[in-house]
Amino acid sequence: MKKLIVVLFCVLVGIGITGCESLFFWPSKQLVPSPEVLKFTKEDRFFTAEDGTLIHAWQIPVQGTKKGTIYFLHGNAQNLSYHVANVFWLAEKGWEIVIIDYRGYGRTAGEPDFASVQQDALAGYQALLKERQDDTPIIVWGQSLGASIAINMVASLPENTQPQGLIIDSAFSSHQRIVRETLGNFWLTYPFQYPLSWLFTDDYAPEQSISRIDNVPFLFVHSVQDPVIDISHAKTLYQLAHEPKQLWISPVPGHIASWNDEVWRDHLVCQLNRWPALNTQEAACDDLNLAAVK
Template identity: 40%
Template sequence: MKAFPPPYTEHFSVIKTSQVLLLLAIISLITGCSRLLFYPYKTHVRTPEQLGLTYTDISLTTRDGIKIHGWFLPAQGRLKASIYFLHGNAENVSTHIMSVAWLPEQGYQVFMIDYRGFGLSEGEPGLPDIFMDIETGFDWLSARSQNKPVFLLGQSLGASLGIFFAGTRPAVKNQLDGVISDSSFTRYKDIVRHAASTTWLTWPLQYPASWLMAYPYDPIDVIDRIAPTPLLIVHGTADTIIPFEHGQRLYDRAGEPKQLLKTAEGHIQAFMRPEQRLNVLEFLNRIVAKSH
């Protein structure tokens, strides 16, 4: 399996920006503005070409007229399936690409988008509008799946959004052959409470803040609706941003068939390790084999 350089770290690391963002979520309770839940970065810091990957820039327009940008990475050799990737919070596709750069050589074409306000995408991020971005990208990839299986792969916030997206749209679920959730949280109020508890400044706010976080988009409330589509939940026991218990609770609530990949890594770090990539490939390849 091809080796890639380590994740980009010159700007804020994903973990550090996640910590900042989670604290900003507490401030959003005062303003009532969901945009403060998101921490976008406009500049691209690398391209797939710099990683030796073939790619195409894709521009799509959402139902509300926002242009969003994405990268399409074609499969190398025979196409096995399509992967729709929803990245985590902070920065943009250029800093999250390492999570999926290894998939094309395994026969999987990948489409990854930047939500509105991230990278080259127009607009400002916010709930529930961001689901229109996810829908637009999913429809584009589905039309180009060549009758091969389609998988949704989300990380961190992207995993939480992806679970809600798949769990609340029967037509989408019916088109999916599998869902992979890496480091998702259970509820917005749970993750805000955890973030507030990590510093002395916000510790007294953890319960008042969580009580006021009333977004109706919590993945744990809908994850059981993904069944009978196969579900793989990936979560690291060393995750200090979204503790492992979130992944365990999501797994317990989900319907069959489901699988929990418990790793020793930190937040969205599992795919940096070859052995964890192989575990994910086993999940993907098993479903692809059954589709023939």
């Protein structure tokens, strides 16, 4: 209901496109004690965006031999202390985690909009490259809104600074399309889904930029029972992306819920261990020692 009120307010008072962008961002400033609850160690990191905004991040060191780094861009609600539950477990499998908060989220200053969160993601990624002390792969993992940010960020990078892979998890293909579909689910806004969606720019729509990414392996993951973003969005992006690419269709119900399933976690670890070669989800652990993965 709160989101509906914001939409109607945008219409009634004639707020421009950028004013209604706030619908996509639902930050929380309060961090929850996820390191203590989930039993992992983190280090606080700070990066500076191009406009001087201070960006807060957590870095989770690996346990044992480092295999690579996951640069994680989370979804639109809460902050990194909530979203880290999706990825912290990879640290014990040899994957360092760097997860940032966009401006307005957690301990990061400022207010978010489509352009500024791109600055924030880029600032963290550039700092990661600058401080890199090994040649292990960097894989950018974008989840939900973070997937659109990840696609736009990588599409803007020179080839020599591109990551070694992209995981696109539960993504939408277009801001206008997801607004139309969301409004279409409620009887009061159903008749206005098209005109109201025009209040939002598609300048940062992933479907507009994904084809500019070359020579970066794509792993798309989406639940066939995602109640928030229909799987057709993932299929659209998959069709537009260049090879090499794989689409993993999850049966796990819910939005960004696949990693609650231990089998899907194991198969992702297998896939990461064979990166940059891609495989289907069902065959991800073929010819690998699953006991070693666990």
